[in-house]
Amino acid sequence: MAKTIVKNLIFFILVLVIAPALVQADVSPTYALVNCRIVPVGGPQVEKGIIIIRDGLIESIGTIGIIKIPEDAEVIEAEGLTAYPGLISAHTNFFIEPPKEERPAAEALQTAESQPEKPVAKRGSPAFSLLKPKKTTIEALHRIGITTILAAAGSGIFAGQSVLINLNGEAVEPMVVKNPVALHINFATERGAYPSSLMGTMALLRQSFLDAAYYASHRTRFEQLGRGMKRPEYNPFLEDLVPYVVDKKPIIFTCANQEDIKRALRLRDEFKLNILISGANEAWRVADALRKTPVPLFISLDFRPPMSSEYSQKGEEEKRRAEKDIYPANAKALSQAGLPFALTSFGLSDPATIQKNIRAAIYAGLPADEALKAWTITPAKFLGVDSILGSLERGKIANIILTRGEIFDEKTEIEKVFVDGVFFPVEKKAAEAQPAAINVAGTWKAAVRSPMGELDLTMELEQEGSKVSGALTSAMGRWEIREGTLSGSNLVFSIEATIMGQTMTMEFSGTAEKDSLEGTISTAMGNAELRASRVPKTSP
Amino acid sequence: MKKMIFVFSFILILSFSASPLWPGGNLLIKNGTILTVTKGVIPRGDVLIIGGIIKQIGENIQAPPGVQVIDASGKFVLPGIIDSHTHIALSGTNETGDVITAEVDMADVLDAEDLSIFTALSGGVTMVHTMHGSANPIGGRNVTIKLKRARPSEELVVRQAYPTLKFALGENPKQANRIGTTGPPRYPLSRMGVNAIIRRELLRARTYMSQWDRYNELRKSKNPPKTLLPPRRDLRLETLAELLRGNLVARCHTYRADETLEFINLSKEFGFKIACFEHIPEAYKIVPELVREGVGISIFLDNWAYKVEAAEGIAPMAAYCAQNGILVSINSDGAERTRRLFNDAAKAIKYGGLSEEEALKLVTLNPAIQLGVEKIAGSLEVGKHGDVAIFNEHPLSAYTRCEMTIIEGDICFDRSQYLSEREEAAKRQKEPKKG
Numbered sequence: 001m002a003k004t005i006v007k008n009l010i011f012f013i014l015v016l017v018i019a020p021a022l023v024q025a026d027v028s029p030t031y032a033l034v035n036c037r038i039v040p041v042g043g044p045q046v047e048k049g050i051i052i053i054r055d056g057l058i059e060s061i062g063t064i065g066i067i068k069i070p071e072d073a074e075v076i077e078a079e080g081l082t083a084y085p086g087l088i089s090a091h092t093n094f095f096i097e098p099p100k101e102e103r104p105a106a107e108a109l110q111t112a113e114s115q116p117e118k119p120v121a122k123r124g125s126p127a128f129s130l131l132k133p134k135k136t137t138i139e140a141l142h143r144i145g146i147t148t149i150l151a152a153a154g155s156g157i158f159a160g161q162s163v164l165i166n167l168n169g170e171a172v173e174p175m176v177v178k179n180p181v182a183l184h185i186n187f188a189t190e191r192g193a194y195p196s197s198l199m200g201t202m203a204l205l206r207q208s209f210l211d212a213a214y215y216a217s218h219r220t221r222f223e224q225l226g227r228g229m230k231r232p233e234y235n236p237f238l239e240d241l242v243p244y245v246v247d248k249k250p251i252i253f254t255c256a257n258q259e260d261i262k263r264a265l266r267l268r269d270e271f272k273l274n275i276l277i278s279g280a281n282e283a284w285r286v287a288d289a290l291r292k293t294p295v296p297l298f299i300s301l302d303f304r305p306p307m308s309s310e311y312s313q314k315g316e317e318e319k320r321r322a323e324k325d326i327y328p329a330n331a332k333a334l335s336q337a338g339l340p341f342a343l344t345s346f347g348l349s350d351p352a353t354i355q356k357n358i359r360a361a362i363y364a365g366l367p368a369d370e371a372l373k374a375w376t377i378t379p380a381k382f383l384g385v386d387s388i389l390g391s392l393e394r395g396k397i398a399n400i401i402l403t404r405g406e407i408f409d410e411k412t413e414i415e416k417v418f419v420d421g422v423f424f425p426v427e428k429k430a431a432e433a434q435p436a437a438i439n440v441a442g443t444w445k446a447a448v449r450s451p452m453g454e455l456d457l458t459m460e461l462e463q464e465g466s467k468v469s470g471a472l473t474s475a476m477g478r479w480e481i482r483e484g485t486l487s488g489s490n491l492v493f494s495i496e497a498t499i500m501g502q503t504m505t506m507e508f509s510g511t512a513e514k515d516s517l518e519g520t521i522s523t524a525m526g527n528a529e530l531r532a533s534r535v536p537k538t539s540p
Numbered sequence: 541m542k543k544m545i546f547v548f549s550f551i552l553i554l555s556f557s558a559s560p561l562w563p564g565g566n567l568l569i570k571n572g573t574i575l576t577v578t579k580g581v582i583p584r585g586d587v588l589i590i591g592g593i594i595k596q597i598g599e600n601i602q603a604p605p606g607v608q609v610i611d612a613s614g615k616f617v618l619p620g621i622i623d624s625h626t627h628i629a630l631s632g633t634n635e636t637g638d639v640i641t642a643e644v645d646m647a648d649v650l651d652a653e654d655l656s657i658f659t660a661l662s663g664g665v666t667m668v669h670t671m672h673g674s675a676n677p678i679g680g681r682n683v684t685i686k687l688k689r690a691r692p693s694e695e696l697v698v699r700q701a702y703p704t705l706k707f708a709l710g711e712n713p714k715q716a717n718r719i720g721t722t723g724p725p726r727y728p729l730s731r732m733g734v735n736a737i738i739r740r741e742l743l744r745a746r747t748y749m750s751q752w753d754r755y756n757e758l759r760k761s762k763n764p765p766k767t768l769l770p771p772r773r774d775l776r777l778e779t780l781a782e783l784l785r786g787n788l789v790a791r792c793h794t795y796r797a798d799e800t801l802e803f804i805n806l807s808k809e810f811g812f813k814i815a816c817f818e819h820i821p822e823a824y825k826i827v828p829e830l831v832r833e834g835v836g837i838s839i840f841l842d843n844w845a846y847k848v849e850a851a852e853g854i855a856p857m858a859a860y861c862a863q864n865g866i867l868v869s870i871n872s873d874g875a876e877r878t879r880r881l882f883n884d885a886a887k888a889i890k891y892g893g894l895s896e897e898e899a900l901k902l903v904t905l906n907p908a909i910q911l912g913v914e915k916i917a918g919s920l921e922v923g924k925h926g927d928v929a930i931f932n933e934h935p936l937s938a939y940t941r942c943e944m945t946i947i948e949g950d951i952c953f954d955r956s957q958y959l960s961e962r963e964e965a966a967k968r969q970k971e972p973k974k975g
Binding site (some may be wrong): 217221225263472 | 631632633634635636637638640644646648649650651652653655670680692693694766767769770772773774775783955969
């Protein structure tokens with residue numbers, strides 16, 4: 001009896017403690033944005049408008065005066081501001097904390113008998129299970145108007161399923177808009193294992209698709225007949241694959257160049273897959289093939305020409321020219337060819353570069369209103385969420401950004417952001433000269449993970465004000481840091497690495513904390529994740 | 541007048557439809573020394589290419605209206621050079637993740653932007669057989685391409701060529717040179733092992749074929765069992781089954797005479813066709829056997845002793861084998877050597893005394909026959925593709941260089957144009973930057 005009382009008491013206390021939190025989380029205030037210009041995307045603009053946000057949704061939207069301000073609404077005066085739908089980056093590797101990879105133990109000599117029948121493809125983990133949202137990154141994305149991202153794991157051939165999240169806080173579950181969204185496949189290779197080559201990867205993909213279809217048909221037959229038939233051996237990898245091969249759920253292929261795009265199209269045609277292509281940055285070069293059966297294209301704003309491109313093989317000057325003039329014009333060419341595309345931040349983590357490169361695409365001839373569609377309604381359609389996201393309409397999710405000026409203009413600042421109806425005031429644009437918030441000087445142990453493999457590094461950093469210098473040392477050599485800057489907690493630097501006689505520029509962009517540091521190293525060959533922890537100073 | 545226009549445009553359409561993917565160009569090459577390779581030498585002759593195809597070879601050919609004329613006075617006109625074994629224009633060479641990798645296909649990883657294509661064109665090369673490497677006893681499918689520069693990769697593929705599968709024997713697949721490298725050693729580690737694993741895989745392929753035969757029989761029977769399922773499709777074994785069915789031919793990297801003979805025995809046991817042996821510096825030891833089997837060889841001209849199994853190469857081998865009835869071609873095996881195959885061909889005159897025509901065949905007609913494309917390439921003949929190289933001197937002279945390379949009537953390399961472009965680019969770089 002006494003026990004029950006105690007139990008009840010604990011329960012009562014728990015309710016007392018938790019309940020207010022629940023209430024707060026469930027009901028965000030109702031807002032009335034008044035006197036703003038509205039660019040709803042896909043509908044007529046409103047010069048002096050009003051948007052009512054209730055319960056995370058757009059309750060009503062229209063011209064001021066016609067729509068009444070509800071009594072319970074918190075009025076936000078937005079005179080001089082323009083409301084746009086929140087931007088959607090339809091492919092990113094943000095917030096993905098890769099699982100610790102088990103390195104295979106050294107194998108004994110393979111003998112004729114012990115040789116495996118066929119190497120087994122690794123299953124990628126679902127991105128949802130790897131999500132670790134970070135406040136600083138979310139704020140940085142809000143600052144450039146991004147309210148929704150597709151998060152996908154970056155490495156491996158089968159890179160798991162992606163998840164679509166609204167940047168509405170830091171708790172994972174409330175962020176999820178759709179999960180899983182698509183299966184991600186990279187034209188990657190394995191180091192020291194099958195497949196070690198691109199042709200091996202193609203063969204593995206084909207064999208895996210065949211196996212999934214075979215597994216499914218065997219399973220179906222077994223379910224029909226039951227007795228008298230041997231059951232198919234359970235295979236978790238093929239279980240994961242069946243929905244994409246048999247039920248034609250979407251697969252996103254990440255491509256590095258035009259040949260990858262053609263490889264993806266070949267696989268689509270051979271296996272009747274439902275595919276989307278990310279990294280369609282050379283799509284204009286294969287426009288004829290794409291026109292035959294259009295496929296949703298995601299163009300990354302990372303305009304560096306791929307390593308395989310002829311523009312990368314003719315010297316630094318030609319490469320820079322291509323990055324500045326040729327690759328940004330891809331979007332315009334696709335728009336003229338009538339091929340649908342979305343713009344993504346894939347491969348970039350520095351908000352300033354993302355913004356700069358949107359402008360580069362517009363400067364190269366992409367009409368600004370098309371750029372806006374490519375950031376809003378088009379990715380929403382591609383990802384199958386256009387009934388709830390991608391434009392400002394009654395009943396849609398209240399992902400709204402308020403800007404002072406045209407959204408993609410250089411001087412425009414984003415002042416207010418609503419995600420799922422939650423209001424995020426945006427601090428003034430982080431000036432370039434924002435002082436360093438911490439001191440990164442010292443020694444760091446870092447690990448770089450790329451689709452090509454892993455590399456351990458030692459980083460020796462020095463810092464003077466916001467200037468960061470030093471060097472990275474690894475088994476591959478010592479690379480000096482150039483143009484290192486720490487603004488706030490954002491660290492960027494570049495290195496010029498000579499690997500097997502080839503000089504390659506790599507750019508790091510990430511965030512630093514007192515004892516940890518993480519970000520992305522981007523190269524012409526692709527991206528790698530860098531994570532570092534501080535090596536404590538040993539007392540003398 | 542209207543009728544004239546109609547007829548003219550009809551002719552235009554016709555000429556463009558000769559090859560649907562790549563329309564093919566129209567060219568008249570005038571007043572060159574024509575080395576046809578198969579039909580002798582025309583000291584001062586012309587070659588007319590219409591719609592990518594050679595329409596006429598002879599003297600004083602008049603250019604049809606609108607056809608570009610190339611003056612080849614004082615120059616030598618020969619069929620485009622063919623490299624029977626190289627690894628250029630690919631995004632990958634070996635699939636080292638496994639020992640038997642018949643399922644991989646080099647056509648999947650064509651890289652049309654490889655600068656090696658340009659290098660090869662600068663040496664008069666118009667067609668190459670670009671292959672899987674020699675790390676595995678059974679590598680993968682190879683692909684024959686034309687070096688149509690700046691064209692999409694799929695347009696490069698020569699569909700008329702034999703589908704080929706790479707095999708490799710000896711030091712490379714048994715990893716003789718892996719001493720000092722890390723990681724577990726892999727089976728096979730001996731020449732016996734290489735032979736045994738190939739044999740084992742072919743036996744597996746046979747079993748696979750009979751599984752399918754049995755399935756197809758049952759399926760067609762009056763009352764097929766309800767539980768009947770097709771065998772699992774296995775791309776590795778399917779490729780080998782294609783070899784056993786005769787729809788694929790073997791190209792086998794080999795060095796020593798003994799294991800070459802063993803491979804011939806394997807081909808007889810399993811009934812597959814060997815199109816050509818690669819490198820094979822000991823071919824001169826087994827000439828009667830190679831002649832009897834009708835298997836050609838694709839070799840380096842004077843390159844040997846770079847590893848133990850290459851120790852017994854000899855300089856006159858190309859000439860000796862060719863004179864004794866073996867179909868010989870000279871290959872590059874790589875990017876740089878591709879552009880000077882004509883130099884290698886000339887050495888076969890010095891070492892072994894081949895005639896000029898026979899020496900030229902080593903890099904034109906013979907590789908064409910080995911690749912199964914002699915109906916469209918390998919010599920200058922009416923009806924063949926307009927794949928032509930123009931050299932400033934006789935291509936077998938030590939002072940020669942390629943001036944122009946033409947594929948299906950389109951100029952893919954023009955030395956003078958390239959040099960002036962390069963000069964302009966250099967000038968541009970020197971200019972002070974604006975802004």
